Amino acid sequence: NAGVTQTPKFQVLKTGQSMTLQCAQDMNHNSMYWYRQDPGMGLRLIYYSASEGTTDKGEVPNGYNVSRLNKREFSLRLESAAPSQTSVYFCASTWWDSGANVLTFGAGSRLTVL
């Protein structure tokens, strides 16, 4: 079982370029999440999708858009990358959006914006 798969693992962008981070899970989970991890700040929620067809903002949504393409896939798009978006991005999923459920995380995508 692959679990949660993120692509790409590494990416370097120039300021103003756009890109999409892809996330797919094969666990038939309903809820999916995008977090960013910055030094000294832990992980912060960018966007989430409680179920297929819905998306909601998290703590730090500015500069990002998301698409829940189907039940398996949840993508994160940077329309015009900025150096402040240099970070490690983690996708996660779980059965449904309840505090009782444990999130399964992907391996992370390291993004550098020059």
Next chain:
Amino acid sequence: AQKVTQAQTEISVVEKEDVTLDCVYETRDTTYYLFWYKQPPSGELVFLIRRNSFDEQNEISGRYSWNFQKSTSSFNFTITASQVVDSAVYFCAETTGTASKLTFGTGTRLQVTL
């Protein structure tokens, strides 16, 4: 608003020492869940434990133990007889009963040396 504080930024111990990682949380919810995740140098996030707000029993799993005290809003993590493989960043996190959106602490980096 929820908040998780991990006051210890970095801890260094010698192998076989015991070490306790502190976690203090703030929430107004009656039902909530607390988590610990481990992030080894390889970067992935590994789930360690989940505890709900109605279960204050301490838990022991091998060399790991957790002390949940609602009176002090703390959920501390102790590693007994630490090993080099325990070297990692450890995150404490909290969520409400109705959603899986985790609020993370800033993490504690544990370095275990020979």
